[in-house]
Amino acid sequence: xxxxxxxxxxxxxxxxxxxxxxxxxxxxxxxxxxxxxxxxxxxxxxxxxxxxxxxxxxxxxxxxxxxxxxxxxxxxxxxxxxxxxxxxxxxxxxxxxxxxxxxxxxxxxxxxxxxxxxxxxxxxxxxxxxxxxxxxxxxxxxxxxxxxxxxxxxxxxxxxxxxxxxxxxxxxxxxxxxxxxxxxxxxxxxxxxxxxxxxxxxxxxxxxxxxxxxxxxxxxxxxxxxxxxxxxxxxxxxxxxxxxxxxxxxxxxxxxxxxxxxxxxxxxxxxxxxxxxxxxxxxxxxxxxxxxxxxxxxxxxxxxxxxxxxxxxxxxxxxxxxxxxxxxxxxxxxxxxxxxxxxxxxxxxxxxxxxxxxxxxxxxxxxxxxxxxxxxxxxxxxxxxxxxxxxxxxxxxxxxxxxxxxxxxxxxxxxxxxxxxxxx
Numbered sequence: 001x002x003x004x005x006x007x008x009x010x011x012x013x014x015x016x017x018x019x020x021x022x023x024x025x026x027x028x029x030x031x032x033x034x035x036x037x038x039x040x041x042x043x044x045x046x047x048x049x050x051x052x053x054x055x056x057x058x059x060x061x062x063x064x065x066x067x068x069x070x071x072x073x074x075x076x077x078x079x080x081x082x083x084x085x086x087x088x089x090x091x092x093x094x095x096x097x098x099x100x101x102x103x104x105x106x107x108x109x110x111x112x113x114x115x116x117x118x119x120x121x122x123x124x125x126x127x128x129x130x131x132x133x134x135x136x137x138x139x140x141x142x143x144x145x146x147x148x149x150x151x152x153x154x155x156x157x158x159x160x161x162x163x164x165x166x167x168x169x170x171x172x173x174x175x176x177x178x179x180x181x182x183x184x185x186x187x188x189x190x191x192x193x194x195x196x197x198x199x200x201x202x203x204x205x206x207x208x209x210x211x212x213x214x215x216x217x218x219x220x221x222x223x224x225x226x227x228x229x230x231x232x233x234x235x236x237x238x239x240x241x242x243x244x245x246x247x248x249x250x251x252x253x254x255x256x257x258x259x260x261x262x263x264x265x266x267x268x269x270x271x272x273x274x275x276x277x278x279x280x281x282x283x284x285x286x287x288x289x290x291x292x293x294x295x296x297x298x299x300x301x302x303x304x305x306x307x308x309x310x311x312x313x314x315x316x317x318x319x320x321x322x323x324x325x326x327x328x329x330x331x332x333x334x335x336x337x338x339x340x341x342x343x344x345x346x347x348x349x350x351x352x353x354x355x356x357x358x359x360x361x362x363x364x365x366x367x368x369x370x371x372x373x374x375x376x377x378x379x380x381x382x383x384x385x386x387x388x389x390x391x392x393x394x395x396x397x398x399x400x401x402x403x404x405x406x407x408x409x410x411x412x413x414x415x416x417x418x419x420x421x422x423x424x
Contacts, residue, residue, distance in 0.1 A: 002030050002062035006216070009057060011273060012266040014050070014218050016192040019202065022214035025186060026063065030115065033058055033187035034066035034179055036122075036172065036194075038073070042100030043240035046252070047230035049268055049300075050218050052108050054189050055117070056270070064115040066185060067105050069098045071123030073171055094123075104239050108303070120183070122175050138174050141207040142200065151196055169200045176201025180210050187214040221267070224259040239304050245339035246305040250313035253297035254290070258283070261292040269299040316340045319389060321415075326388040329404050337404060345369070346420045354403075354423060359385065359396040362411065362421060369411055369419040379413055386412040 006023040009015045025031065035051045037044065044052070055065040071094055102119055109117035148154070153166065176198070179185035188198045195217050202213040221229040230237055237252045238244040244252075256264055261283075265276055283292040301310045315328050320340055329337070347367035349357065363369050363376040363385065370376045379385050380394040387402060388410050398421075402409055409421040 002026065003060070005058055005061035005063065008061065009054070009216075009218075012057075013263060014054065014057075014267055015216065016219040017195050017215070017217045019199075019215040021212075022187060022216055025212060025214055026061075030062045030064070031187065032064040032066060032179075032183055032185045033189060034068050034120075034176075034183075034185050035189045036068040036070055036073070036175065037101055037105070038070055039094055039097035039101050041238075042097045043238045043243055044101055044104050045230055045236040045238045045244075047221070047236075048239070050221060051190065052105065053268060054216075054218060056108055058189070059109060059115060059117060060270075062115060065109060065117045066179060066183060067109065067117065067119050068175060068179070069101050069105075069119060069121050070175075071095070071098050071121040072126035073122055073168065073175070100240070118183075120179070122171075122178075125178050126171070126174075134170075134174075138170055138177075138204065141204055142170065142173070153196075169197045170204075172197040173200035173204040176213065177204045177208060177210060180205050180213055184211075186212050187216060189216045189218070192217045192220050221263075224257050241305055241309070245336065246301060246309035247313045247316040247336060247339050249305065250297050250301045250310065251317065253300055254293050254317070256293050256296065258287055258292065261290075261296055265292055265296045265299075269296065271295075271299070312336060326390050326402070329388045329410065332404065334405050334407075337408065341410070341418055341420065344418045344420050346422055348422045348424050351423050354398060354400055357398045358394075359387065359392055359398070360394060362398055362409075367411070367419055367421060370413070384414050386410075 004023070005026050006015070006018065035055055037048060037051070055067060059065045098121060105117075105119065111117050153161065153169075176185070176188050179188075180201075188201055190198055195215065198215040198217065202215055205211065205213040223229055236244075237249060241249075253264070262280055265271065265279065269276075271279070279292055279295055283290075298310060301313055305313075312332070315331065316336060316339075319328055319332075332340070345367075347369075349362075349366055353366075357366065359380065360373050360376045363379075364371065364373050370379065376385075377394060380392070383391055385392055387396060387398075388404065389412060398409060400406070403423060404410065407423050409423070411419040411421060
């Protein structure tokens, strides 16, 4: 007998809507279900993690998960939750995006065993369906009135909506019908903004004489302050290390508020109820230690980027918050170094000056980091100046041993003011 998948989601706060009969059907026998992922980029972002974790729980409960990558629906564009029409992608871009998403999903789901996960691309069945066949075999089963009643349509009537977008729910509904008929999928899952599209699929299956079909949606995640989840100052927080370095990814979770961390640790980790409740209790005894945030950030960073990336992220955090050594900085790659200190002012010196350049000139005349030699001496005397996060005195000389990656030097005044010296 499968484990109770719905019960697991409920205590984790991961259910928004559920169709009557869903829990009973899934508890009766091991079943198949799916979630669709929109390949608008070659990487998923942390907003997609909610749906990925739903599939992970589905598989852990003994069911067979299908991850549908929308190679066909990506050509149409889902209007749900959007105020204007998306730019449509060409086939080459879509294929590249589909492959990127595929690789990321493979790191979460088990693609071997009795209930091995499978990936499907709806382009594989849509590419052979003609427009006339589609409107005859699919379109005739759903009235315009039915389609107009969907929130994703009603919210766009005043600003306008193309036929392409209007037809999206039919296309997604047919996905469910196809997977129900050919893969035995009895449940489609997704975000709460997808409820209308998912229900269109269950209705199409019913009207075309298909098998049983159910729906489950998750809440859209928002931060405690009401702002959108998954965004940082630089935009989306991506799962791809090239788009969002592991250090930034780790810091995103570490900066969570206490209220958010208590919610996120249930949603984004596989820790069981007892362990999570113990973590929450420990955190509440000493909130300043940020036990919840640390456990959350470590768990997700390992899952997405691996143990080595986590250790680098922790070392980078030590550097940023002044608890590091020169050796910690030297262990960073150039990319990691600049991900920790983005937008920091820079100046360039020649390599011939290494070994003779004193710290006072490096702070003022060579960089303008400080306004004058007098200011440099005062700050040095006050023990406020550091080189590579290590405090120095006014007799410090910049040598080759000081350089990070044999090219960079990090000057600092106090805890927050930094300057990068580049040796050419």
